Amino acid sequence: MKKLFRAAAVAAVTALALTACGGGGSSDPSNVSPTGEIKAREISWLLSRPADGAVINIMKKLADEYAKDHPGFELKLITTPDRPSYIQKLETLAAANKLPELFDTDATPFAQQLAKQGKMVDAEKLLKSLDVYDDYRPSALDYQRFDDGSLNMIPFQFELEFVWYNKALLQKAGVSVPKSLDDIPAMCTALRDAGITPIAIDGQDQWPLERYVAYQPFREAGPDFIQKLKKGEAKFSDPAGQKTVEWLAALGKAKCFQDGFSSQGYSDAQNQFTSGQAAMYNIGTWELPSLATDKLNPAVREDIDFFTLPTTAGSVTAANEFVSPSGIGMAVNSKTYDPLVSDFLKFALKRYPAEYAATGALSPTTNVETALPANAAPLYKKALEKANDLGGKQAMPWDTQLDPTTNGRLQQELVLLVQGNITPEQFTSTMDSTIAQNAPKFFK
Amino acid sequence: MLPNRSRLSVLVFLLPPLLLYCVAVLFPIVQSLFLSFFSWNGISDMEFVGLANYVRMLTADDIFWRSFFNALGYLAICLVLQLGGALLVASLLTSMRRGRELIKTLYLLPAVISTVAIAFLFVRIYSIEPVGLLNQLLHWIGLGALERPWLSDINTVLTAVSAPEGWRFTGLYMLIIYAALLSVPQELEEAARLDGASRWQLFTKIRFPHIMPVWITTTIMATTYGLRGFDIPYLMTNGGPGQSSELLTTYMYKTAFSSTDFGYASTIAVFIVVECLVAVGLILFLLKRKADA
Secondary structure, three states: OHHHHHHHHHHHHHHHHHHHHHOOOOOOOOOOOOOOOOOOOEEEEEEOOOOOOHHHHHHHHHHHHHHHHOOOOEEEEEEOOOHHHHHHHHHHHHHOOOOOOEEEEOOOHHHHHHHHOOOEOOHHHHHHHOOOHHHEOHHHHHHHOOOOOOOOEEOOOOOOEEEEEEHHHHHHOOOOOOOEHHHHHHHHHHHHHOOOEEEEOOOOOOHHHHHHHHHHHHHHHOOHHHHHHHHOOOOOOOHHHHHHHHHHHHHHHOOOEOOOHHHOOHHHHHHHHHOOOEEEEEEEHHHHHHHOEOOOOHHHHOOEEEEOOOEOOOOOOOOOOOOOOOOOEEEEEOOOOOHHHHHHHHHHHHHHHHHHHOOOOOOOEOOOOOOOOOOEOHHHHHHHHHHHHOOOOOOOOHHHOOOHHHHHHHHHHHHHHHHOOOOHHHHHHHHHHHHHHHHHHHOO | OOOHHHHHHHHHHHHHHHHHHHHHHHHHHHHHHHHOOEEOOOOOOOEEOOOHHHHHHHHHOHHHHHHHHHHHHHHHHHHHHHHHHHHHHHHHHHOOOOOHHHHHHHHHHHHHOOHHHHHHHHHHHHOOOOOOHHHHHHHHOOOHHHOOOOOOOOOOHHHHHHHHHHHHHHHHHHHHHHHHHHOOOHHHHHHHHHOOOOHHHHHHHHHHHHHHHHHHHHHHHHHHHHHOOOHHHHHHOOOOOOOOOOOHHHHHHHHHHOOOOHHHHHHHHHHHHHHHHHHHHHHHHHHHHHHHO
């Protein structure tokens, strides 16, 4: 029966979509300053952020302040922090043409289709009309852009991804911080020989392992490689592709990740690192409150440090260029965009950066300074300072770039490759044929 | 034969549930059938592709066949644990004098625990870093060589995700079969015993034939439940590693809601409906032939 229910769900989506197609024309996505009276009402923001995180808390506070002057206004925040569930929710609502006033999305091929259909307000024009465009870090906006350079999402965060490591464990195994990505497999072997888990990784959520596939091509061929690969214009069988496939197989062979990593979650990986069992942990500045404050386990507190993504011999990108995402962005639904939504965004976006920086996080804008929390370790400041010294290019996470079917297959095949269940040749041919089959549908 | 007025009232009372059934079950099946001839990602225009989705499913999709055979393996393990386990426990229960109620309750307990809790429980049991219950037990009894990450090993993962589903409903089927075993006439068994029948003969010649109708029903129930298995594998491994624990249902779900390929997902849905009907037909046919023989 459950299959039937699932079939019913698909049918329901169809029915909804068919009825929705009949009504409701979309407005002009480039009209960012709608005229008319501001009529206070309830608006919704469908988002995928931690329920008690800084973004939600600040936006709630700002909405409450706005409601004081606009009785009847309310911002309803509907959050689904689990990203795969969120994406399913978003795509189903989009299919039913029932997207709320504001919704979160990465610059995925699916989002680009929505933008092409005029369902999202032009964010570049919107930010310019609010006179805040120049406040944003260019790389924070670039992260949100589609391939054609258009901007439809507004960032609320700015993060840097580092490899955190335990100095004492590296010393025990007689290894130093890797100078090149190619040093890592040998480093893992030495750590394993000393009885240490080299890298703790959250395998369950799949994106952490997918980060690793992006590194070698970013160093070897620059940010263009994934842009071409996703459209089928570049292949895994190309030199840059082969380099990453071979490297991942080598990481697997050297047993870089903890045993049974594919069924371990986010907190499992973090615990392994913070309890001093694993030597390295690849995560972004969103974890600063747990890695660089007095909340960190005292037993490892003095031993923790970080390094940025190593380069390689002949690397075309610089050491200060790595993964620096501005998080999932917020899109504005053009169909429901009216003077109220416009006025609220004007109010909120101008005040948001100062509030956000006060929480100890990096703002996507440069007009505010991040306040160090009272319990911060010196490492906290060191991590924040890296944001002032970034190069012009950034490594994009591949899960935001590939079409959803290819992305799903890549996540599955990566586990098999790293576990040694398939050979690099099998991986290459499976992925190249998957891209050839699915990319044309999304990148016509 | 009912008088005319009664027949009319029977029809009047039967019609609403029939309509409800059509709206909730038949309509979606027909909708899926309709959608399966289209290529549609939810936001693009629907494009009629004829039988292309079926051709792709049957001839060009390696994951589909992988999930189909995985689903059969999953079904086999569930059936052995559920029906075999249930029959064994129920038979033992009938020969117990004391503590029957306690045993029954204990066996039924897993059926009332939420699926999510069961999935998390078993993820912990199978874990190797930190070491879980199963690996710890193996270590204690000197079978340390068998310790492994059960959910990450492509050779063990399918069994590992099937076992919780089988374990979970063993108690339920045990209860049904136990009730049927209690209804076997005592005189018959006594007469057979006087004629010198062994315990095994007693079971195969008297008890089992007597509970046959109930056995058929439980087999059909367990089979259809097994074919629709989704939640535990989805929660524990999401079909991984690779496609090692991917079932048709999880694959269909991902195709629809991750790949947004609603047309192709409907094609898989149609296949699952046909597969369930064929399975039930096959069971009825085989068991009926056995009963007639």
